[in-house]
Amino acid sequence: MLHTCTMLFQFFLASHLLLVLPFLFLLVHFLRRTQSRESPTHLLPPSPPTLPVIGNLHQLTGSLPHRILQELSTKYGPVMLLHLGSVPTVIVSSPPAAEEVLKSRDVTFASRPHTTLTHRLYYGNQDLIFSKYGEQWRQLRRIATVHLLSHTRVLSFRPARQAEVALLVADIRSAAAASRPVNVSDVIIEFTSNFTCRVALGRTYSEEKGKGSKVNKLFDEITALLVAFPLRDHIPWLGWLDRLNGFDYKVKKVALEFDTFIEQVIQEHIKMRNSNERTHNSEDLVDILLSLGDVDSSVSLSQENIKGLIFVCSLIPPLFFHLNLKTYMSINIWKQDMFGAGTDTTFATIEWVMTELIRHPNAMRRVQEEIRGVVGAEAKEEIIGEEKLEEMKYLRAVIMEALRLHPIVPLLLPREASVDTQLQGYHIPKGTRVLVNAWALGRDPKLWDKADEFCPERFLNTSAFDFKGKDFRYLPFGAGRRGCPGIGMAEVTLELVLATLLLHFDWELPDGMRAEELDADEGHAIVIHRKSKLVLVAKPCRH
Numbered sequence: 256m257l258h259t260c261t262m263l264f265q266f267f268l269a270s271h272l273l274l275v276l277p278f279l280f281l282l283v284h285f286l287r288r289t290q291s292r293e294s295p296t297h298l299l300p301p302s303p304p305t306l307p308v309i310g311n312l313h314q315l316t317g318s319l320p321h322r323i324l325q326e327l328s329t330k331y332g333p334v335m336l337l338h339l340g341s342v343p344t345v346i347v348s349s350p351p352a353a354e355e356v357l358k359s360r361d362v363t364f365a366s367r368p369h370t371t372l373t374h375r376l377y378y379g380n381q382d383l384i385f386s387k388y389g390e391q392w393r394q395l396r397r398i399a400t401v402h403l404l405s406h407t408r409v410l411s412f413r414p415a416r417q418a419e420v421a422l423l424v425a426d427i428r429s430a431a432a433a434s435r436p437v438n439v440s441d442v443i444i445e446f447t448s449n450f451t452c453r454v455a456l457g458r459t460y461s462e463e464k465g466k467g468s469k470v471n472k473l474f475d476e477i478t479a480l481l482v483a484f485p486l487r488d489h490i491p492w493l494g495w496l497d498r499l500n501g502f503d504y505k506v507k508k509v510a511l512e513f514d515t516f517i518e519q520v521i522q523e524h525i526k527m528r529n530s531n532e533r534t535h536n537s538e539d540l541v542d543i544l545l546s547l548g549d550v551d552s553s554v555s556l557s558q559e560n561i562k563g564l565i566f567v568c569s570l571i572p573p574l575f576f577h578l579n580l581k582t583y584m585s586i587n588i589w590k591q592d593m594f595g596a597g598t599d600t601t602f603a604t605i606e607w608v609m610t611e612l613i614r615h616p617n618a619m620r621r622v623q624e625e626i627r628g629v630v631g632a633e634a635k636e637e638i639i640g641e642e643k644l645e646e647m648k649y650l651r652a653v654i655m656e657a658l659r660l661h662p663i664v665p666l667l668l669p670r671e672a673s674v675d676t677q678l679q680g681y682h683i684p685k686g687t688r689v690l691v692n693a694w695a696l697g698r699d700p701k702l703w704d705k706a707d708e709f710c711p712e713r714f715l716n717t718s719a720f721d722f723k724g725k726d727f728r729y730l731p732f733g734a735g736r737r738g739c740p741g742i743g744m745a746e747v748t749l750e751l752v753l754a755t756l757l758l759h760f761d762w763e764l765p766d767g768m769r770a771e772e773l774d775a776d777e778g779h780a781i782v783i784h785r786k787s788k789l790v791l792v793a794k795p796c797r798h
Protein backbone atom coordinates (compact mmCIF):
# COMPACT_ATOMS: atom_id res chain seq x y z
CA MET A 256 0.00 0.00 0.00
CA LEU A 257 2.74 2.34 1.07
CA HIS A 258 4.66 1.50 -2.09
CA THR A 259 1.61 2.37 -4.29
CA CYS A 260 1.16 5.71 -2.49
CA THR A 261 4.81 6.58 -3.00
CA MET A 262 4.55 5.76 -6.72
CA LEU A 263 1.41 7.91 -7.07
CA PHE A 264 3.13 10.78 -5.23
CA GLN A 265 6.21 10.55 -7.48
CA PHE A 266 4.02 10.53 -10.62
CA PHE A 267 2.08 13.53 -9.35
CA LEU A 268 5.30 15.38 -8.57
CA ALA A 269 6.87 14.58 -11.95
CA SER A 270 3.80 15.67 -13.95
CA HIS A 271 3.60 18.93 -11.95
CA LEU A 272 7.28 19.56 -12.37
CA LEU A 273 6.90 19.17 -16.12
CA LEU A 274 4.26 21.89 -16.02
CA VAL A 275 6.12 24.12 -13.58
CA LEU A 276 9.63 23.90 -15.08
CA PRO A 277 8.98 25.98 -18.25
CA PHE A 278 7.31 28.58 -16.07
CA LEU A 279 10.32 28.68 -13.69
CA PHE A 280 12.67 28.94 -16.66
CA LEU A 281 10.73 31.93 -18.07
CA LEU A 282 10.65 33.60 -14.65
CA VAL A 283 14.45 33.29 -14.13
CA HIS A 284 15.09 34.57 -17.65
CA PHE A 285 12.77 37.53 -17.10
CA LEU A 286 14.35 38.38 -13.72
CA ARG A 287 17.85 38.26 -15.21
CA ARG A 288 16.93 40.59 -18.07
CA THR A 289 15.18 43.03 -15.76
CA GLN A 290 18.17 43.03 -13.38
CA SER A 291 20.77 43.65 -16.09
CA ARG A 292 18.63 46.46 -17.60
CA GLU A 293 17.85 48.15 -14.31
CA SER A 294 21.19 47.89 -12.52
CA PRO A 295 24.62 47.78 -14.17
CA THR A 296 26.05 45.65 -11.37
CA HIS A 297 26.53 42.57 -13.55
CA LEU A 298 27.48 44.32 -16.73
CA LEU A 299 31.06 43.50 -17.68
CA PRO A 300 33.24 46.17 -19.39
CA PRO A 301 33.25 46.22 -23.21
CA SER A 302 35.66 43.80 -24.78
CA PRO A 303 37.18 43.21 -28.25
CA PRO A 304 36.19 39.83 -29.77
CA THR A 305 38.20 36.92 -28.39
CA LEU A 306 39.60 33.73 -29.93
CA PRO A 307 39.22 30.35 -28.22
CA VAL A 308 42.04 29.47 -25.78
CA ILE A 309 44.23 32.56 -26.40
CA GLY A 310 41.50 35.17 -25.84
CA ASN A 311 42.91 38.55 -26.94
CA LEU A 312 46.61 37.63 -26.80
CA HIS A 313 46.89 37.78 -30.61
CA GLN A 314 45.93 41.48 -30.50
CA LEU A 315 48.94 42.36 -28.37
CA THR A 316 51.57 41.69 -30.99
CA GLY A 317 53.23 44.02 -33.47
CA SER A 318 53.69 47.12 -31.34
CA LEU A 319 54.31 48.03 -27.71
CA PRO A 320 51.53 46.89 -25.35
CA HIS A 321 50.76 50.39 -23.95
CA ARG A 322 50.34 51.74 -27.51
CA ILE A 323 48.14 48.83 -28.65
CA LEU A 324 46.01 49.11 -25.53
CA GLN A 325 45.63 52.85 -26.00
CA GLU A 326 44.43 52.29 -29.56
CA LEU A 327 41.98 49.56 -28.50
CA SER A 328 40.61 51.77 -25.74
CA THR A 329 39.69 54.51 -28.23
CA LYS A 330 37.33 51.91 -29.71
CA TYR A 331 36.17 50.01 -26.60
CA GLY A 332 36.31 52.76 -23.97
CA PRO A 333 38.40 53.77 -20.96
CA VAL A 334 37.40 50.66 -19.00
CA MET A 335 37.97 47.71 -21.31
CA LEU A 336 38.09 43.97 -20.62
CA LEU A 337 40.64 41.74 -22.35
CA HIS A 338 41.30 38.05 -21.91
CA LEU A 339 45.03 37.32 -21.83
CA GLY A 340 44.67 33.60 -22.37
CA SER A 341 42.21 32.79 -19.62
CA VAL A 342 43.18 35.74 -17.43
CA PRO A 343 40.54 38.50 -17.40
CA THR A 344 42.37 41.83 -17.45
CA VAL A 345 40.79 45.27 -17.29
CA ILE A 346 42.61 48.19 -18.90
CA VAL A 347 41.94 51.62 -17.45
CA SER A 348 42.70 54.78 -19.43
CA SER A 349 40.71 57.72 -18.10
CA PRO A 350 41.36 59.87 -15.00
CA PRO A 351 38.02 59.04 -13.27
CA ALA A 352 38.57 55.29 -13.78
CA ALA A 353 42.21 55.56 -12.62
CA GLU A 354 41.06 57.50 -9.57
CA GLU A 355 38.56 54.78 -8.71
CA VAL A 356 41.24 52.06 -8.92
CA LEU A 357 44.01 53.99 -7.17
CA LYS A 358 42.03 56.05 -4.67
CA SER A 359 38.33 55.45 -3.96
CA ARG A 360 38.57 51.64 -4.29
CA ASP A 361 42.30 51.48 -3.54
CA VAL A 362 41.95 48.73 -0.90
CA THR A 363 39.95 46.49 -3.25
CA PHE A 364 42.58 46.86 -5.99
CA ALA A 365 45.67 46.87 -3.74
CA SER A 366 46.75 43.26 -4.40
CA ARG A 367 49.18 42.14 -7.07
CA PRO A 368 48.66 38.98 -9.14
CA HIS A 369 51.14 36.16 -8.59
CA THR A 370 52.84 34.49 -11.54
CA THR A 371 55.05 31.42 -11.82
CA LEU A 372 58.21 33.50 -12.00
CA THR A 373 57.43 36.02 -9.32
CA HIS A 374 56.40 33.18 -7.02
CA ARG A 375 59.57 31.17 -7.50
CA LEU A 376 62.13 33.96 -7.86
CA TYR A 377 60.67 36.38 -5.33
CA TYR A 378 60.61 33.97 -2.42
CA GLY A 379 56.98 32.92 -2.80
CA ASN A 380 56.10 36.63 -3.29
CA GLN A 381 57.35 37.40 0.21
CA ASP A 382 58.77 40.64 -1.07
CA LEU A 383 57.31 44.13 -1.28
CA ILE A 384 56.49 44.45 -4.97
CA PHE A 385 54.54 41.21 -5.43
CA SER A 386 53.06 40.67 -1.97
CA LYS A 387 49.30 40.29 -1.85
CA TYR A 388 47.71 43.16 0.04
CA GLY A 389 47.57 42.21 3.71
CA GLU A 390 49.53 42.13 6.95
CA GLN A 391 52.81 40.95 5.38
CA TRP A 392 52.73 43.68 2.71
CA ARG A 393 51.89 46.33 5.36
CA GLN A 394 54.90 45.31 7.44
CA LEU A 395 57.29 45.27 4.43
CA ARG A 396 55.97 48.60 3.16
CA ARG A 397 56.47 50.17 6.60
CA ILE A 398 60.04 48.87 6.70
CA ALA A 399 60.71 50.29 3.24
CA THR A 400 59.24 53.73 3.95
CA VAL A 401 60.47 54.12 7.55
CA HIS A 402 63.84 52.39 7.46
CA LEU A 403 65.13 51.99 3.90
CA LEU A 404 63.81 54.89 1.82
CA SER A 405 62.92 57.59 4.38
CA HIS A 406 64.06 61.18 3.87
CA THR A 407 66.79 60.79 6.51
CA ARG A 408 68.03 57.59 4.93
CA VAL A 409 68.08 59.14 1.45
CA LEU A 410 70.16 62.02 2.90
CA SER A 411 72.53 59.55 4.54
CA PHE A 412 73.40 58.16 1.10
CA ARG A 413 74.68 61.57 -0.01
CA PRO A 414 78.42 60.67 0.23
CA ALA A 415 77.88 57.59 -1.99
CA ARG A 416 75.82 59.64 -4.45
CA GLN A 417 78.40 62.41 -4.65
CA ALA A 418 81.35 60.04 -4.99
CA GLU A 419 79.68 58.25 -7.91
CA VAL A 420 78.67 61.54 -9.59
CA ALA A 421 82.33 62.66 -9.40
CA LEU A 422 83.40 59.44 -11.15
CA LEU A 423 80.73 60.00 -13.81
CA VAL A 424 82.02 63.52 -14.53
CA ALA A 425 85.60 62.22 -14.71
CA ASP A 426 84.51 59.55 -17.21
CA ILE A 427 82.85 62.12 -19.46
CA ARG A 428 85.78 64.52 -19.17
CA SER A 429 88.20 61.84 -20.33
CA ALA A 430 86.00 61.02 -23.36
CA ALA A 431 85.80 64.74 -24.18
CA ALA A 432 89.58 65.16 -23.81
CA ALA A 433 90.12 62.32 -26.28
CA SER A 434 87.50 63.87 -28.65
CA ARG A 435 85.42 60.69 -28.28
CA PRO A 436 81.60 60.82 -28.33
CA VAL A 437 80.07 59.74 -25.02
CA ASN A 438 77.80 56.74 -24.90
CA VAL A 439 75.39 58.43 -22.48
CA SER A 440 73.36 55.25 -21.98
CA ASP A 441 76.45 53.29 -20.91
CA VAL A 442 77.85 55.90 -18.53
CA ILE A 443 74.48 56.48 -16.88
CA ILE A 444 73.81 52.81 -16.38
CA GLU A 445 77.26 52.41 -14.87
CA PHE A 446 76.56 55.33 -12.54
CA THR A 447 73.14 54.08 -11.37
CA SER A 448 74.31 50.53 -10.89
CA ASN A 449 77.47 51.50 -9.01
CA PHE A 450 75.58 53.90 -6.81
CA THR A 451 72.89 51.38 -5.92
CA CYS A 452 75.54 48.74 -5.33
CA ARG A 453 77.36 50.97 -2.85
CA VAL A 454 74.16 51.90 -1.07
CA ALA A 455 72.80 48.39 -1.02
CA LEU A 456 75.71 46.06 -0.45
CA GLY A 457 78.44 48.47 0.60
CA ARG A 458 80.82 46.77 -1.81
CA THR A 459 81.16 45.18 -5.22
CA TYR A 460 82.00 41.63 -6.17
CA SER A 461 83.63 42.35 -9.52
CA GLU A 462 87.16 41.96 -8.29
CA GLU A 463 86.65 38.45 -6.86
CA LYS A 464 88.27 35.87 -9.11
CA GLY A 465 86.03 33.22 -10.64
CA LYS A 466 82.93 34.51 -8.91
CA GLY A 467 82.22 37.12 -11.55
CA SER A 468 81.73 34.67 -14.40
CA LYS A 469 79.61 32.31 -12.27
CA VAL A 470 77.26 35.07 -11.22
CA ASN A 471 77.15 36.41 -14.78
CA LYS A 472 76.04 33.01 -15.99
CA LEU A 473 73.32 32.95 -13.38
CA PHE A 474 72.18 36.35 -14.52
CA ASP A 475 72.12 35.25 -18.17
CA GLU A 476 69.79 32.45 -17.10
CA ILE A 477 67.49 34.77 -15.17
CA THR A 478 67.26 37.16 -18.11
CA ALA A 479 66.36 34.31 -20.44
CA LEU A 480 63.59 33.24 -18.04
CA LEU A 481 62.22 36.76 -17.67
CA VAL A 482 61.54 37.07 -21.38
CA ALA A 483 59.96 33.61 -21.56
CA PHE A 484 56.16 33.09 -21.65
CA PRO A 485 55.09 30.51 -19.09
CA LEU A 486 51.90 28.89 -20.36
CA ARG A 487 50.73 28.09 -16.83
CA ASP A 488 50.14 31.78 -16.12
CA HIS A 489 47.84 32.41 -19.08
CA ILE A 490 46.45 29.05 -20.20
CA PRO A 491 46.60 26.99 -16.97
CA TRP A 492 45.35 23.72 -18.49
CA LEU A 493 48.42 23.75 -20.78
CA GLY A 494 50.70 24.32 -17.76
CA TRP A 495 51.99 20.73 -17.98
CA LEU A 496 53.88 21.82 -21.13
CA ASP A 497 56.04 24.12 -18.93
CA ARG A 498 57.20 20.97 -17.15
CA LEU A 499 57.70 19.04 -20.37
CA ASN A 500 59.77 21.71 -22.13
CA GLY A 501 62.11 22.16 -19.15
CA PHE A 502 60.89 25.62 -18.11
CA ASP A 503 59.91 24.53 -14.59
CA TYR A 504 63.26 22.82 -14.05
CA LYS A 505 65.20 25.90 -15.17
CA VAL A 506 63.22 28.22 -12.88
CA LYS A 507 63.80 25.90 -9.93
CA LYS A 508 67.53 25.65 -10.62
CA VAL A 509 68.01 29.39 -11.08
CA ALA A 510 65.94 30.24 -7.98
CA LEU A 511 68.13 27.88 -5.94
CA GLU A 512 71.41 29.30 -7.27
CA PHE A 513 70.13 32.78 -6.70
CA ASP A 514 69.18 31.98 -3.14
CA THR A 515 72.64 30.55 -2.47
CA PHE A 516 74.14 33.83 -3.67
CA ILE A 517 71.90 36.05 -1.53
CA GLU A 518 72.49 33.78 1.44
CA GLN A 519 76.22 34.32 0.99
CA VAL A 520 75.77 38.12 0.86
CA ILE A 521 73.81 37.96 4.12
CA GLN A 522 76.35 35.68 5.81
CA GLU A 523 79.21 38.02 4.82
CA HIS A 524 77.35 40.93 6.37
CA ILE A 525 76.62 38.98 9.54
CA LYS A 526 80.29 38.02 9.82
CA MET A 527 81.36 41.62 9.33
CA ARG A 528 78.88 42.85 11.91
CA ASN A 529 80.08 40.33 14.48
CA SER A 530 83.76 41.01 13.94
CA ASN A 531 83.41 44.78 13.37
CA GLU A 532 85.49 44.40 10.21
CA ARG A 533 83.47 46.86 8.20
CA THR A 534 85.08 47.74 4.86
CA HIS A 535 82.88 50.78 4.34
CA ASN A 536 81.84 53.66 6.54
CA SER A 537 78.09 53.96 6.48
CA GLU A 538 75.47 51.25 6.89
CA ASP A 539 74.24 49.67 3.66
CA LEU A 540 70.70 48.37 3.14
CA VAL A 541 71.61 44.77 4.00
CA ASP A 542 73.10 45.98 7.33
CA ILE A 543 69.93 47.95 8.02
CA LEU A 544 67.69 44.97 7.28
CA LEU A 545 69.75 42.68 9.47
CA SER A 546 69.74 45.02 12.45
CA LEU A 547 66.07 46.04 12.21
CA GLY A 548 64.97 43.71 14.98
CA ASP A 549 67.39 45.47 17.38
CA VAL A 550 66.12 48.99 16.63
CA ASP A 551 62.42 48.36 16.04
CA SER A 552 60.78 45.75 18.25
CA SER A 553 57.60 45.76 16.15
CA VAL A 554 59.53 44.27 13.23
CA SER A 555 59.70 40.54 12.77
CA LEU A 556 61.16 39.50 9.44
CA SER A 557 61.59 35.97 8.16
CA GLN A 558 64.74 35.10 6.18
CA GLU A 559 62.51 34.98 3.08
CA ASN A 560 61.22 38.52 3.78
CA ILE A 561 64.80 39.81 4.12
CA LYS A 562 65.88 38.11 0.92
CA GLY A 563 62.78 39.32 -0.92
CA LEU A 564 63.44 42.89 0.23
CA ILE A 565 67.07 42.70 -0.82
CA PHE A 566 65.94 41.40 -4.16
CA VAL A 567 63.41 44.11 -4.94
CA CYS A 568 65.31 47.05 -3.52
CA SER A 569 67.45 46.69 -6.63
CA LEU A 570 70.26 45.25 -4.71
CA ILE A 571 70.89 42.47 -7.10
CA PRO A 572 70.62 43.95 -10.59
CA PRO A 573 73.24 46.64 -9.99
CA LEU A 574 75.52 43.98 -8.68
CA PHE A 575 75.26 42.19 -11.97
CA PHE A 576 75.65 45.41 -13.86
CA HIS A 577 78.79 46.01 -11.91
CA LEU A 578 80.18 42.57 -12.36
CA ASN A 579 80.28 42.83 -16.08
CA LEU A 580 78.62 45.72 -17.77
CA LYS A 581 79.52 44.55 -21.26
CA THR A 582 78.00 41.11 -20.83
CA TYR A 583 74.92 42.73 -19.41
CA MET A 584 74.57 45.01 -22.39
CA SER A 585 75.13 42.21 -24.85
CA ILE A 586 72.44 40.02 -23.34
CA ASN A 587 69.98 42.78 -24.03
CA ILE A 588 69.14 45.02 -21.16
CA TRP A 589 66.29 46.47 -23.17
CA LYS A 590 64.26 43.38 -22.47
CA GLN A 591 64.72 43.62 -18.71
CA ASP A 592 61.77 43.30 -16.43
CA MET A 593 61.06 45.44 -13.38
CA PHE A 594 63.90 43.51 -11.78
CA GLY A 595 65.67 46.76 -11.04
CA ALA A 596 62.92 48.82 -9.39
CA GLY A 597 65.38 51.57 -8.54
CA THR A 598 68.29 51.19 -10.93
CA ASP A 599 66.62 50.58 -14.23
CA THR A 600 63.94 53.21 -13.67
CA THR A 601 66.38 55.99 -12.76
CA PHE A 602 68.65 55.13 -15.67
CA ALA A 603 65.81 55.09 -18.21
CA THR A 604 64.46 58.45 -16.96
CA ILE A 605 67.84 60.20 -17.32
CA GLU A 606 68.14 58.81 -20.85
CA TRP A 607 64.70 60.21 -21.83
CA VAL A 608 65.38 63.63 -20.28
CA MET A 609 68.66 63.96 -22.21
CA THR A 610 66.95 62.77 -25.42
CA GLU A 611 64.20 65.40 -25.14
CA LEU A 612 66.64 68.19 -24.26
CA ILE A 613 68.81 67.44 -27.28
CA ARG A 614 65.70 67.45 -29.48
CA HIS A 615 64.61 70.79 -27.98
CA PRO A 616 67.56 73.22 -27.95
CA ASN A 617 65.50 76.08 -26.41
CA ALA A 618 64.61 73.99 -23.39
CA MET A 619 68.28 72.86 -23.19
CA ARG A 620 69.47 76.49 -23.18
CA ARG A 621 66.92 77.52 -20.59
CA VAL A 622 67.66 74.69 -18.18
CA GLN A 623 71.43 75.19 -18.45
CA GLU A 624 71.05 78.91 -17.77
CA GLU A 625 68.97 78.12 -14.71
CA ILE A 626 71.44 75.58 -13.32
CA ARG A 627 74.49 77.76 -13.97
CA GLY A 628 72.70 80.77 -12.44
CA VAL A 629 71.71 78.86 -9.29
CA VAL A 630 75.13 77.29 -8.77
CA GLY A 631 76.98 80.57 -9.45
CA ALA A 632 80.43 80.75 -7.90
CA GLU A 633 80.13 77.19 -6.68
CA ALA A 634 80.35 76.10 -10.32
CA LYS A 635 84.08 75.57 -9.98
CA GLU A 636 83.31 72.69 -7.65
CA GLU A 637 82.78 69.38 -9.41
CA ILE A 638 79.71 68.43 -7.36
CA ILE A 639 76.63 70.56 -6.77
CA GLY A 640 75.42 71.03 -3.18
CA GLU A 641 72.17 69.05 -2.96
CA GLU A 642 70.40 71.91 -1.14
CA LYS A 643 70.73 73.97 -4.36
CA LEU A 644 68.56 71.52 -6.30
CA GLU A 645 65.42 72.91 -4.62
CA GLU A 646 65.89 76.19 -6.50
CA MET A 647 66.01 74.56 -9.95
CA LYS A 648 62.33 74.83 -10.83
CA TYR A 649 62.76 74.55 -14.59
CA LEU A 650 64.91 71.42 -14.24
CA ARG A 651 62.09 69.85 -12.22
CA ALA A 652 59.57 70.84 -14.90
CA VAL A 653 61.82 69.25 -17.55
CA ILE A 654 61.94 65.97 -15.60
CA MET A 655 58.16 66.01 -15.06
CA GLU A 656 57.50 66.65 -18.75
CA ALA A 657 59.88 63.88 -19.85
CA LEU A 658 58.03 61.49 -17.52
CA ARG A 659 54.65 62.61 -18.91
CA LEU A 660 55.74 61.67 -22.43
CA HIS A 661 57.79 58.66 -21.34
CA PRO A 662 56.38 57.15 -18.14
CA ILE A 663 58.95 54.41 -17.90
CA VAL A 664 56.56 51.93 -16.27
CA PRO A 665 53.77 52.76 -18.76
CA LEU A 666 51.16 50.31 -17.42
CA LEU A 667 52.23 50.74 -13.76
CA LEU A 668 52.47 47.38 -11.97
CA PRO A 669 49.45 45.07 -12.26
CA ARG A 670 46.74 45.17 -9.60
CA GLU A 671 44.13 42.52 -8.82
CA ALA A 672 40.55 42.82 -7.54
CA SER A 673 40.48 41.04 -4.18
CA VAL A 674 36.64 40.80 -4.12
CA ASP A 675 33.78 41.21 -6.61
CA THR A 676 33.51 44.94 -7.14
CA GLN A 677 32.43 47.80 -9.41
CA LEU A 678 34.45 50.09 -11.66
CA GLN A 679 32.76 53.01 -13.40
CA GLY A 680 29.49 51.11 -13.13
CA TYR A 681 30.86 47.85 -14.58
CA HIS A 682 31.02 44.58 -12.67
CA ILE A 683 34.59 43.44 -11.95
CA PRO A 684 34.75 39.85 -10.66
CA LYS A 685 37.19 38.90 -7.93
CA GLY A 686 40.61 37.94 -9.33
CA THR A 687 40.40 40.24 -12.38
CA ARG A 688 43.73 41.90 -13.16
CA VAL A 689 43.77 45.66 -13.62
CA LEU A 690 46.31 47.67 -15.63
CA VAL A 691 46.31 51.48 -15.55
CA ASN A 692 47.63 52.87 -18.82
CA ALA A 693 49.65 55.84 -17.51
CA TRP A 694 51.18 56.31 -20.95
CA ALA A 695 47.73 56.81 -22.57
CA LEU A 696 46.71 59.24 -19.80
CA GLY A 697 49.83 61.36 -20.33
CA ARG A 698 49.32 61.53 -24.09
CA ASP A 699 45.55 62.02 -24.30
CA PRO A 700 44.80 65.14 -26.43
CA LYS A 701 41.49 65.53 -24.58
CA LEU A 702 43.43 66.01 -21.34
CA TRP A 703 46.54 67.92 -22.44
CA ASP A 704 47.14 70.88 -24.70
CA LYS A 705 49.68 69.90 -27.42
CA ALA A 706 49.74 66.43 -25.88
CA ASP A 707 52.56 65.03 -28.06
CA GLU A 708 54.87 68.04 -27.70
CA PHE A 709 57.67 68.44 -25.18
CA CYS A 710 56.69 71.56 -23.27
CA PRO A 711 58.12 71.75 -19.71
CA GLU A 712 56.48 75.16 -19.16
CA ARG A 713 53.15 73.39 -18.53
CA PHE A 714 54.55 72.22 -15.17
CA LEU A 715 55.95 75.63 -14.14
CA ASN A 716 54.12 77.81 -11.62
CA THR A 717 51.52 75.19 -10.80
CA SER A 718 51.11 72.92 -7.83
CA ALA A 719 48.38 70.85 -9.51
CA PHE A 720 50.72 67.94 -10.27
CA ASP A 721 53.19 65.96 -8.21
CA PHE A 722 54.87 62.55 -8.34
CA LYS A 723 52.48 61.08 -5.76
CA GLY A 724 49.50 61.05 -8.12
CA LYS A 725 47.64 64.16 -6.94
CA ASP A 726 46.13 64.51 -10.44
CA PHE A 727 45.07 61.31 -12.19
CA ARG A 728 46.13 62.56 -15.62
CA TYR A 729 49.74 62.27 -14.46
CA LEU A 730 50.86 58.99 -12.88
CA PRO A 731 54.52 58.17 -13.65
CA PHE A 732 55.03 56.74 -10.12
CA GLY A 733 51.53 55.27 -9.74
CA ALA A 734 49.40 56.37 -6.77
CA GLY A 735 47.68 55.20 -3.63
CA ARG A 736 48.89 52.64 -1.16
CA ARG A 737 50.83 50.65 -3.79
CA GLY A 738 52.36 53.79 -5.37
CA CYS A 739 56.15 53.94 -5.63
CA PRO A 740 57.89 54.28 -2.24
CA GLY A 741 61.20 55.22 -3.93
CA ILE A 742 60.12 58.71 -5.12
CA GLY A 743 62.40 60.57 -2.68
CA MET A 744 65.44 58.51 -3.65
CA ALA A 745 64.62 58.84 -7.37
CA GLU A 746 64.05 62.62 -7.22
CA VAL A 747 67.36 63.55 -5.65
CA THR A 748 69.35 61.14 -7.83
CA LEU A 749 67.70 62.34 -11.04
CA GLU A 750 68.12 66.02 -10.19
CA LEU A 751 71.72 65.72 -9.04
CA VAL A 752 72.90 63.72 -12.03
CA LEU A 753 71.09 65.85 -14.61
CA ALA A 754 72.11 69.15 -13.01
CA THR A 755 75.75 67.99 -12.96
CA LEU A 756 75.73 66.82 -16.59
CA LEU A 757 74.12 70.07 -17.73
CA LEU A 758 76.32 72.29 -15.56
CA HIS A 759 79.71 70.99 -16.66
CA PHE A 760 79.08 70.11 -20.31
CA ASP A 761 77.44 71.45 -23.43
CA TRP A 762 75.89 68.59 -25.40
CA GLU A 763 75.72 68.06 -29.15
CA LEU A 764 74.76 65.29 -31.54
CA PRO A 765 77.65 63.45 -33.22
CA ASP A 766 78.60 63.58 -36.92
CA GLY A 767 76.58 66.67 -37.77
CA MET A 768 73.31 64.88 -36.99
CA ARG A 769 70.33 67.28 -36.69
CA ALA A 770 68.09 67.34 -33.60
CA GLU A 771 65.03 66.21 -35.57
CA GLU A 772 66.96 63.15 -36.80
CA LEU A 773 67.47 61.77 -33.27
CA ASP A 774 64.96 58.96 -32.74
CA ALA A 775 62.83 58.56 -29.63
CA ASP A 776 61.83 54.95 -30.30
CA GLU A 777 60.97 52.83 -27.29
CA GLY A 778 62.38 49.38 -26.63
CA HIS A 779 60.22 46.38 -25.65
CA ALA A 780 60.20 45.96 -21.87
CA ILE A 781 58.22 46.65 -18.73
CA VAL A 782 60.58 49.52 -17.92
CA ILE A 783 60.70 51.45 -21.19
CA HIS A 784 64.17 52.52 -22.36
CA ARG A 785 65.26 54.09 -25.59
CA LYS A 786 65.45 51.40 -28.28
CA SER A 787 68.95 52.46 -29.30
CA LYS A 788 71.71 53.85 -27.12
CA LEU A 789 72.07 57.60 -26.78
CA VAL A 790 75.45 58.77 -28.07
CA LEU A 791 76.35 62.48 -27.75
CA VAL A 792 79.36 64.77 -27.90
CA ALA A 793 80.20 66.48 -24.57
CA LYS A 794 82.06 69.79 -24.58
CA PRO A 795 83.39 70.81 -21.18
CA CYS A 796 81.91 74.16 -20.27
CA ARG A 797 83.97 76.88 -18.57
CA HIS A 798 80.86 78.62 -17.17
Ligand code: HEM
Nearest residue numbers: 384596597600601664667668732733734737738739741745
Ligand atom coordinates in the same frame (compact mmCIF):
# COMPACT_ATOMS: atom_id res chain seq x y z
C1 HEM B 1 62.34 57.32 -11.94
C2 HEM B 1 62.30 56.41 -11.01
C3 HEM B 1 61.12 55.52 -10.67
C4 HEM B 1 59.90 55.39 -11.29
C5 HEM B 1 59.37 56.14 -12.51
C6 HEM B 1 59.15 54.38 -10.55
C7 HEM B 1 57.85 53.97 -10.87
C8 HEM B 1 57.14 53.04 -10.14
C9 HEM B 1 55.79 52.62 -10.47
C10 HEM B 1 54.96 53.14 -11.65
C11 HEM B 1 55.40 51.70 -9.54
C12 HEM B 1 54.04 50.99 -9.48
C13 HEM B 1 53.08 51.85 -8.71
C14 HEM B 1 51.65 51.39 -8.70
O1 HEM B 1 51.36 50.20 -8.95
O2 HEM B 1 50.77 52.25 -8.44
C15 HEM B 1 56.51 51.53 -8.62
C16 HEM B 1 56.48 50.67 -7.54
C17 HEM B 1 57.58 50.44 -6.73
N1 HEM B 1 58.79 51.11 -6.78
FE1 HEM B 1 59.32 52.60 -8.07
N2 HEM B 1 59.91 53.93 -9.50
C18 HEM B 1 61.13 54.60 -9.54
C19 HEM B 1 62.18 54.47 -8.64
C20 HEM B 1 62.18 53.61 -7.57
C21 HEM B 1 63.26 53.50 -6.60
C22 HEM B 1 64.54 54.36 -6.59
C23 HEM B 1 62.91 52.50 -5.73
C24 HEM B 1 63.65 51.95 -4.54
C25 HEM B 1 64.92 51.81 -4.42
C26 HEM B 1 61.60 52.00 -6.13
C27 HEM B 1 60.92 50.97 -5.50
C28 HEM B 1 59.62 50.58 -5.81
C29 HEM B 1 58.89 49.53 -5.08
C30 HEM B 1 59.43 48.70 -3.92
C31 HEM B 1 57.61 49.46 -5.65
C32 HEM B 1 56.46 48.53 -5.24
C33 HEM B 1 55.62 49.15 -4.14
C34 HEM B 1 54.45 48.29 -3.67
O3 HEM B 1 53.99 47.41 -4.42
O4 HEM B 1 53.99 48.50 -2.53
N3 HEM B 1 61.20 52.70 -7.24
N4 HEM B 1 57.55 52.35 -9.01
